[in-house]
Amino acid sequence: MENLIKKLRSRHISVTPQRLAVLSALEGRRDHPTADQIFQEVRQKLPAISFNTVYKTLEVLCRNGLVMKVNPLHEVARYDIQTHNHAHLICRLCYRIYDLERQAAPIELSPEETPPGFKIERQSVIFWGICPHCQSTTHLEQ
Ligand SMILES: [Zn+2]
Ligand SMILES: [Zn+2]
Incomplete structure (x- = not known):
């Protein structure tokens, strides 16, 4: 708990x-x-808390870089306490998400490649595939 308090304070979040x-x-x-x-x-710890409060809290933590959103666009947002540069493996059938500890080498973009004025904040690398669990199930629809 002590270290979570430090985390919040380090980002000047109350x-x-x-x-x-x-x-x-x-x-x-x-x-x-x-x-x-x-x-x-x-x-379970705070029985009176609403979903909306949890959702808003996650947004605050994301905005301040304490939590990362892994967002495969068409699916519901998933949250990640690990905010260092790391890639993900996502199963396209069950959406299990695995961390890949190897750092993704940043792709350098020249200003000519991006729409004028676009400010890039981060790069995320996702590998899609089928997890071992889904491969072992008999009714595999691909
Ligand atoms: Zn799977
Ligand atoms: Zn992750």
């Missing part, structure tokens, strides 16, 4: 029980949970 609970729910999870999964966990 420390609230809600923010601590959301961060602590994310810590130690490597499955990139959805907002709803985080909500289910947080409400």
